[in-house]
Amino acid sequence: xxxxxxxxxxxxxxxxxxxxxxxxxxxxxxxxxxxxxxxxxxxxxxxxxxxxxxxxxxxxxxxxxxxxxxxxxxxxxxxxxxxxxxxxxxxxxxxxxxxxxxxxxxxxxxxxxxxxxxxxxxxxxxxxxxxxxxxxxxxxxxxxxxxxxxxxxxxxxxxxxxxxxxxxxxxxxxxxxxxxxxxxxxxxxxxxxxxxxxxxxx
Numbered sequence: 001x002x003x004x005x006x007x008x009x010x011x012x013x014x015x016x017x018x019x020x021x022x023x024x025x026x027x028x029x030x031x032x033x034x035x036x037x038x039x040x041x042x043x044x045x046x047x048x049x050x051x052x053x054x055x056x057x058x059x060x061x062x063x064x065x066x067x068x069x070x071x072x073x074x075x076x077x078x079x080x081x082x083x084x085x086x087x088x089x090x091x092x093x094x095x096x097x098x099x100x101x102x103x104x105x106x107x108x109x110x111x112x113x114x115x116x117x118x119x120x121x122x123x124x125x126x127x128x129x130x131x132x133x134x135x136x137x138x139x140x141x142x143x144x145x146x147x148x149x150x151x152x153x154x155x156x157x158x159x160x161x162x163x164x165x166x167x168x169x170x171x172x173x174x175x176x177x178x179x180x181x182x183x184x185x186x187x188x189x190x191x192x193x194x195x196x197x198x199x200x201x202x
Contacts, residue, residue: 005186007076007152008179010049013042014075016182017062025055049075054083055111069123069134069154070110076132077125082106085125085167091122091135104140136158141196144177159194164193 016039023030029047053065053074065071086106088097122135130150142154168189178185178192
């Protein structure tokens with residue numbers, strides 16, 4: 001399993017910003033001037049991901065990047081994913097709307113949607129050997145399941161616990177990356193289930 005967990009560390013870094021805004025101007029990432037050195041260092045490795053989730057001239061509060069599944073998808077896409085054909089499902093009320101995004105078009109579509117349409121309840125994105133399932137909500141957490149699944153899920157504990165139970169019973173995967181608040185850890189599936197019951201010791 002990839003112990004780097006870059007996607008989850010980005011979520012923790014954004015969570016630590018509180019309501020601070022991030023902006024993009026002429027291809028540059030603009031951060032609040034009063035950002036602490038620790039927060040700046042935590043965001044630095046993720047500059048390309050953050051720029052991908054912002055349009056030029058746009059300023060977006062950090063919580064919006066975490067709470068809108070379209071922005072989350074852009075933050076969490078694996079490296080090189082935009083260069084491949086990607087399947088996308090957007091869940092609003094009723095059935096999912098499904099799309100096949102040609103190479104280079106996914107970010108354009110999701111950014112346009114984020115600017116002009118209400119946030120959907122859930123977004124699923126998948127490519128060759130990876131997938132994201134994003135349904136943020138109050139008290140949300142994130143899971144990263146490494147090879148062979150290469151799957152990232154961001155959702156509430158109520159959704160994640162059954163997912164982890166099926167993971168335990170249906171696969172040989174024994175460890176996952178778990179993000180919750182400011183913490184990211186690689187732990188066993190059993191420990192992750194307990195953590196999502198509120199029993200994750202600091």
